[in-house]
Amino acid sequence: MSNKAGFYVQHSDLVLSENIREDYKGKDWKEFVASFLSLGQLQPIVVKPNGDEKYEIVYGERRWRAIGEHYGLGVPIKDMPMGMVWAATRDNLPTHTRLLIQFGENQQRSDLTFLEKAKFIRKFHDLMIEEKGADAWNQELTAHVLNLSPASISHYLRVEEAAKSDVAVAKATTLDAAVKRMKTAEKLKVRHDAAKKDDNNAFERATSIIHHGDARDWISTIPDGSVDLVNFDPPWGNNVSYKAQENHEGFDDSDEYAGSLREFMLPQIFRVLRNDRFCVFWFRSWIEEQMAELATSCGFNLDFTRTACIWYKVDKVVDQNRNPEKSLVEAYEKFFLLRKGDPVFHERRANNVFAYDRVSLGSIIHPTEKPLALCSDIIRLCSVPGEMVLDPCAGSAAFLDAGLRISRKAKGCELAETYRERGVTRLAEYLKTFRDA
Numbered sequence: 338m339s340n341k342a343g344f345y346v347q348h349s350d351l352v353l354s355e356n357i358r359e360d361y362k363g364k365d366w367k368e369f370v371a372s373f374l375s376l377g378q379l380q381p382i383v384v385k386p387n388g389d390e391k392y393e394i395v396y397g398e399r400r401w402r403a404i405g406e407h408y409g410l411g412v413p414i415k416d417m418p419m420g421m422v423w424a425a426t427r428d429n430l431p432t433h434t435r436l437l438i439q440f441g442e443n444q445q446r447s448d449l450t451f452l453e454k455a456k457f458i459r460k461f462h463d464l465m466i467e468e469k470g471a472d473a474w475n476q477e478l479t480a481h482v483l484n485l486s487p488a489s490i491s492h493y494l495r496v497e498e499a500a501k502s503d504v505a506v507a508k509a510t511t512l513d514a515a516v517k518r519m520k521t522a523e524k525l526k527v528r529h530d531a532a533k534k535d536d537n538n539a540f541e542r543a544t545s546i547i548h549h550g551d552a553r554d555w556i557s558t559i560p561d562g563s564v565d566l567v568n569f570d571p572p573w574g575n576n577v578s579y580k581a582q583e584n585h586e587g588f589d590d591s592d593e594y595a596g597s598l599r600e601f602m603l604p605q606i607f608r609v610l611r612n613d614r615f616c617v618f619w620f621r622s623w624i625e626e627q628m629a630e631l632a633t634s635c636g637f638n639l640d641f642t643r644t645a646c647i648w649y650k651v652d653k654v655v656d657q658n659r660n661p662e663k664s665l666v667e668a669y670e671k672f673f674l675l676r677k678g679d680p681v682f683h684e685r686r687a688n689n690v691f692a693y694d695r696v697s698l699g700s701i702i703h704p705t706e707k708p709l710a711l712c713s714d715i716i717r718l719c720s721v722p723g724e725m726v727l728d729p730c731a732g733s734a735a736f737l738d739a740g741l742r743i744s745r746k747a748k749g750c751e752l753a754e755t756y757r758e759r760g761v762t763r764l765a766e767y768l769k770t771f772r773d774a
């Protein structure tokens with residue numbers, strides 16, 4: 338036992354402690370038992386002398402039982418003398434076993450987050466590689482020791498790494514959500530790199546359309562009366578947008594921030610708009626009156642558009658209703674068509690309800706992304722080809738994308754690097770196909 342802390346002891350000389358009972362027959366029990374034939378016992382069972390020439394198990398019941406199943410059938414386990422188990426007392430525990438005990442104890446905590454667990458697994462895995470060497474240790478062995486499946490070890494290790502640079506992954510509440518976010522980010526990164534490689538001109542043009550930064554600084558660079566239509570879809574406040582979509586990065590959606598952003602931006606938007614033009618202004622429906630007042634105080638009028646328009650999310654039926662007995666699914670968003678001067682519509686439409694499905698979960702790139710068709714519909718109503726549309730809080734860049742597709746000029750700004758990158762990707766992809774065509 339020279340290279341291992343601890344000692345060999347007869348399997349039958351270990352007894353269960355009254356206090357410690359591991360839930361040993363999990364769903365992968367059979368695989369766990371079988372793995373001792375190929376992997377052997379990789380961690381000592383932690384014991385304390387019970388004063389009766391036997392040892393009480395402090396930690397490692399599941400391993401002791403698994404080994405016992407083989408010995409019961411007269412089958413040896415890998416690299417172990419028949420009938421023996423590797424044991425250690427708390428005084429002579431190897432570092433990795435101490436970690437393992439901590440891990441076991443933490444697993445019992447109901448508030449253990451997936452990220453804490455991931456960090457633990459990372460620490461243990463790296464320690465084992467350091468001790469045994471990269472050739473001798475792998476994820477499968479870590480999975481074996483921690484009683485987890487190799488697939489989940491791989492997920493934990495990957496999200497632990499991704500969480501360091503991706504707040505969306507770090508902010509996820511479950512491992513599944515984190516893995517989903519990580520995969521989405523990986524997919525979008527591949528798209529981004531491909532767009533850049535495929536057509537650098539289109540990529541550069543897309544990059545120049547969406548400014549990365551704070552719209553409050555950016556808008557001061559836009560000349561007075563130079564824009565024909567603005568889409569202003571800022572964070573709504575009260576963390577509504579973030580809560581609505583768990584699978585995405587959050588942005589500052591506090592009431593305070595949303596309020597000050599609106600108050601700063603609306604007069605600026607009024608300034609950059611040409612006369613007789615519209616601004617599409619999205620807001621949380623509870624504060625409709627307040628928003629009408631704010632907009633009029635900035636110089637806009639609502640002479641013919643006092644009733645807010647509605648985007649009716651046709652596909653939104655039952656999802657996200659956590660309290661169906663008391664609340665109904667919220668299936669619409671509201672926006673005002675703010676008027677500077679006396680603009681006219683460029684299309685005839687039946688009413689102020691815009692009915693469109695939401696962007697499908699498979700292709701959504703932003704938590705509050707508007708569908709392209711809805712954006713085109715609004716742009717056609719409020720502007721003509723050749724005109725300039727502006728989106729200061731561009732998000733997924735849906736509005737800019739829609740504008741380009743129907744021959745408008747487009748310019749926007751986005752504060753979050755990730756969304757800006759995704760917006761640039763989608764515009765570059767469109768501009769490339771447009772050039773190819």
Ligand SMILES: C[S@@+](CC[C@H](N)C(=O)[O-])C[C@H]1O[C@@H](n2cnc3c(N)ncnc32)[C@H](O)[C@@H]1O
Nearest residue numbers: 551552570572588706707730732733751752753
């Ligand atoms: C409601 S979302 C816009 C969604 C967008 N209309 C779409 O269809 O994807 C608001 C966006 O504003 C961005 N944002 C927040 N503060 C900003 C600021 N000061 N300047 C620019 N963008 C900002 C957020 O990162 C978020 O992406």
